[in-house]
Amino acid sequence: MNKVFLIIQREFLSKVKKRSFLLATLLVPLLFPTVIGGLAYFAIKEKESSGPKTLMIVNEADSLNLKSNDSFKITFVDHPLDQAIAAFNESEEFGLVYIPEINIESPQGIILYTKTTPGPAVVSGIENLIEKHVKDLKLVKYQIDQETLSKLNTQIAIDTRISTNEDEQSSSSGIASAIGYITGFLIYLFLFVYGGQVMQGVIEEKNSKIVEVIVSTVKPFHFMLGKVVGVASVGLLQIIIWIAIMGGIYGAAGSYLGLNQAREAQVEQVSESMGSDMDIKESLANNPKIKKAYEQISNIPVVTIVISFVIYFIGGYLLYGALFAAVGSAVDTPADAQQFMMPIMLPIIIGFFGMSMFVFDDPSGSMSFWLSMIPFTSPIVMMGRIGFGVPLWELLLSIGLLIGGFIFTIWLAGRIYRVGILMHGTKVNYKVLAKWFMMKN
Amino acid sequence: MEALEVRNVVKQYAEHTALNGVSLTIPQKSIYGLLGPNGAGKTTLIRIINQIINADAGEILINGELLNQDHISIIGYLPEERGLYKKMKVGEQLVYLGQLRNLSKQEAIERSKAWCNKLEIMEWWGKKVEDLSKGMAQKIQFISTVLNDPKLIILDEPFSGFDPVNANLIKDEILELRENGSTVIFSTHRMESVEELCDNIALINKSEVILEGNKREIKNSFRNHTYVVTHKGKLNGSLSANASLVNERSLHDDLYETVIQTSDQTGPNDLLNELIKHTEVNGFVEKIPSINDIFISKVKGDSNE
Numbered sequence: 001m002n003k004v005f006l007i008i009q010r011e012f013l014s015k016v017k018k019r020s021f022l023l024a025t026l027l028v029p030l031l032f033p034t035v036i037g038g039l040a041y042f043a044i045k046e047k048e049s050s051g052p053k054t055l056m057i058v059n060e061a062d063s064l065n066l067k068s069n070d071s072f073k074i075t076f077v078d079h080p081l082d083q084a085i086a087a088f089n090e091s092e093e094f095g096l097v098y099i100p101e102i103n104i105e106s107p108q109g110i111i112l113y114t115k116t117t118p119g120p121a122v123v124s125g126i127e128n129l130i131e132k133h134v135k136d137l138k139l140v141k142y143q144i145d146q147e148t149l150s151k152l153n154t155q156i157a158i159d160t161r162i163s164t165n166e167d168e169q170s171s172s173s174g175i176a177s178a179i180g181y182i183t184g185f186l187i188y189l190f191l192f193v194y195g196g197q198v199m200q201g202v203i204e205e206k207n208s209k210i211v212e213v214i215v216s217t218v219k220p221f222h223f224m225l226g227k228v229v230g231v232a233s234v235g236l237l238q239i240i241i242w243i244a245i246m247g248g249i250y251g252a253a254g255s256y257l258g259l260n261q262a263r264e265a266q267v268e269q270v271s272e273s274m275g276s277d278m279d280i281k282e283s284l285a286n287n288p289k290i291k292k293a294y295e296q297i298s299n300i301p302v303v304t305i306v307i308s309f310v311i312y313f314i315g316g317y318l319l320y321g322a323l324f325a326a327v328g329s330a331v332d333t334p335a336d337a338q339q340f341m342m343p344i345m346l347p348i349i350i351g352f353f354g355m356s357m358f359v360f361d362d363p364s365g366s367m368s369f370w371l372s373m374i375p376f377t378s379p380i381v382m383m384g385r386i387g388f389g390v391p392l393w394e395l396l397l398s399i400g401l402l403i404g405g406f407i408f409t410i411w412l413a414g415r416i417y418r419v420g421i422l423m424h425g426t427k428v429n430y431k432v433l434a435k436w437f438m439m440k441n
Numbered sequence: 442m443e444a445l446e447v448r449n450v451v452k453q454y455a456e457h458t459a460l461n462g463v464s465l466t467i468p469q470k471s472i473y474g475l476l477g478p479n480g481a482g483k484t485t486l487i488r489i490i491n492q493i494i495n496a497d498a499g500e501i502l503i504n505g506e507l508l509n510q511d512h513i514s515i516i517g518y519l520p521e522e523r524g525l526y527k528k529m530k531v532g533e534q535l536v537y538l539g540q541l542r543n544l545s546k547q548e549a550i551e552r553s554k555a556w557c558n559k560l561e562i563m564e565w566w567g568k569k570v571e572d573l574s575k576g577m578a579q580k581i582q583f584i585s586t587v588l589n590d591p592k593l594i595i596l597d598e599p600f601s602g603f604d605p606v607n608a609n610l611i612k613d614e615i616l617e618l619r620e621n622g623s624t625v626i627f628s629t630h631r632m633e634s635v636e637e638l639c640d641n642i643a644l645i646n647k648s649e650v651i652l653e654g655n656k657r658e659i660k661n662s663f664r665n666h667t668y669v670v671t672h673k674g675k676l677n678g679s680l681s682a683n684a685s686l687v688n689e690r691s692l693h694d695d696l697y698e699t700v701i702q703t704s705d706q707t708g709p710n711d712l713l714n715e716l717i718k719h720t721e722v723n724g725f726v727e728k729i730p731s732i733n734d735i736f737i738s739k740v741k742g743d744s745n746e
Binding site: 003006010205207208209210211212213214215216217218220329347373422437439 | 454455458488490491493494495497511516518520523525526527529537538540541542585
């Protein structure tokens with residue numbers, strides 16, 4: 001057992017000491033928001049730089065008086081439609097809109113001519129433009145003034161609660177599904193990343209022939225176990241750091257918005273000195289949706305989710321990591337591994353799509369239930385369900401099955417591994433793997 | 442008590458028998474050559490002794506004890522397909538491999554440093570293996586094999602890939618280890634190193650031991666009363682019935698080299714006595730077969746059966 005620990009330690013230190021580990025650990029939590037923010041930034045910038053698109057309008061409805069806005073520049077054409085189309089084809093303008101004489105109660109027959117198929121966003125932009133003007137006409141027709149109209153607009157945020165919860169915490173299907181999706185996706189990602197690392201490592205050890213020296217001092221099964229657990233501990237450390245960073249960001253966001261009761265006084269003092277921020281802050285804090293979202297995040301069973309996440313990460317990883325190790329031991333190059341990857345990747349992918357398709361539709365439906373029980377899919381699917389609230393017995397049963405599952409795959413993988421690592425240049429297929437599995441020691 | 446005893450070991454794979462009732466006796470403080478063509482079963486036997494795989498039948502005793510986990514700490518093993526972690530530093534690697542052989546961390550560090558100093562590669566301690574030359578890496582592999590001061594050292598093709606300077610260095614170390622009480626097992630098909638180093642040999646062919654024993658005795662038993670004589674003037678069939686001329690060739694001028702085989706009863710002196718009557722003998726030496734000759738004749742003879 002001492003030696004298994006020694007192997008775990010080597011595996012752990014050799015990975016953690018690498019510069020790439022430090023980079024990935026610190027950059028990933030920053031990278032995702034940066035990439036998303038960057039994309040959004042460029043999208044806005046592009047829209048700004050491209051300027052408004054010019055629309056030629058053939059308007060037969062005299063009552064409708066369209067005006068240019070940020071997105072569209074309006075020019076009216078006085079010719080009949082067929083001449084206007086000919087003129088448009090020769091021009092470099094973006095589009096030609098034909099508005100016939102319309103009834104503002106049910107406007108029909110409006111046509112947009114363009115040279116290439118327009119994107120849906122552009123079409124709905126033009127629709128909005130016309131709708132807004134039709135609305136203005138209606139306001140006049142029904143004698144409603146703007147002030148009355150803005151009073152009619154009300155922001156409502158429904159507070160959903162689970163009746164069986166003793167303290168009637170606020171729940172939210174939106175936040176729950178987001179958390180489920182993110183944690184499920186992370187497990188999906190980790191299974192591939194760390195599973196791949198185990199396989200890569202085993203192939204390297206096999207090719208560099210160090211393996212023969214090591215298995216003359218420890219049992220191949222212990223060596224495999226040490227490797228798998230070593231990589232798991234690296235993953236665990238990474239996750240703990242990420243959770244800490246996320247927690248930090250969340251805490252900082254909370255205190256910035258002044259929503260965290262305990263910190264309110266303290267924050268107020270700070271924010272007095274930064275008066276310019278106050279307006280934004282106040283408008284954010286007073287928006288009921290943001291306020292509620294924050295409350296709901298506070299009410300989410302964070303501890304349950306974090307603990308389950310760690311359990312399902314470790315369990316799922318051990319289950320698949322052992323299989324990845326077995327594949328690595330059987331082949332000589334990563335290219336040879338391809339043929340064995342499919343049966344391992346398929347259940348992971350099924351788990352991910354199962355989560356996306358069934359869980360968010362009906363978190364306690366029978367498909368969701370079974371996928372969250374089968375050990376090959378449960379790490380992903382159960383994480384998807386957990387934000388919606390899962391009965392404790394289901395959670396415990398699923399974890400129990402997962403433990404049984406990884407004990408089974410580790411046993412299975414170990415039997416292939418012990419033979420595979422000493423074999424070189426053999427052409428391996430499933431029949432050969434089965435033979436290795438049956439082989440006595 | 443023998444350093445290693447192998448008794449009737451059998452190892453069967455699905456389609457073929459790798460070892461078929463193999464028995465060997467390896468005395469203490471000896472250098473033992475395990476010879477055989479590729480695929481004879483040498484590596485399988487070595488893996489069984491190293492407890493990498495288990496035998497199907499038979500038993501193995503080290504110093505009179507049945508093979509068990511405790512023996513890991515007294516065995517040093519340099520596999521034929523040797524390797525190191527390329528990304529790991531030399532020092533860390535040696536300490537790690539030492540610890541796997543049951544050394545404490547402190548011991549592993551001390552001994553690694555001592556060996557690196559001895560082989561004058563201390564300046565490589567903090568370097569990664571991938572930055573080393575092949576010869577350097579081989580020295581490190583050798584150190585990792587003997588780090589735990591093993592009583593039984595198993596070297597699979599130890600000199601393959603070594604340059605002559607390093608090969609000699611390792612040879613000296615092996616001899617020194619034997620002086621200090623270790624037993625060394627060589628597995629090889631390079632006969633010159635066997636000729637030079639081994640006290641005892643075993644020849645394995647087609648999963649069976651076909652020859653085992655003291656190197657000198659084996660060589661003697663393969664003597665077939667053949668002598669190489671250098672002499673002046675042709676012999677011209679002037680030999681008695683007890684000796685037959687195998688081969689005669691001219692060296693230079695009037696000097697000839699002749700290979701003569703005698704009958705069992707005729708000793709070298711008898712032959713010499715007869716020869717000096719006919720010719721002037723300049724050189725007279727008994728032709729003792731080399732291990733290489735024995736190896737080839739045994740393996741060939743085996744396959745002709």
